[in-house]
Amino acid sequence: MSTATLTTKGQITIPAEVRKAMSVSQGDRVEFVEIEPGKFLLCAATRSMTELKGRFGKPDRPVSVEEMNEAIGQAASGK
Template sequence: MTTASVTSKGQITIPAAVREAMQVRTGDRVEFVEIEPGRYEFIAATRPVTTLKGMFGKVRKTVSIEQMNAAIAAVAARAK
């Protein structure tokens, strides 16, 4: 298991072996995603968003921003 210490400023140094395995370089962004309460996953955010293009196939139906916002609001209202 690889470990790191937290500084008084809340910073950590990612161990070299982990940086190499995740292909994280100076200036790259990383994300901490909570996968369950008190447990986080460390993800390298090194790919540009444009690499997602075409990932889900062709668009079947064009949807406006207003329609998206209405759908999000409807789901949020049901979740309460």
């Protein structure tokens, strides 16, 4: 298990073996995702959203913003 120490400026150095396993290097971004209260997942955020273009195929038809908002509302309400 790797550990790091928090500096007085709130910074940490990610241990070399962790950086290697995550394939991150100087200048790359990482994200902290809260998976439950007090527990976070550290994720490499090195790819841009434009890299996802074309990975999911083309939709059958265009979807309006209103339809997207409705789908989000339904999912949030558990329907």
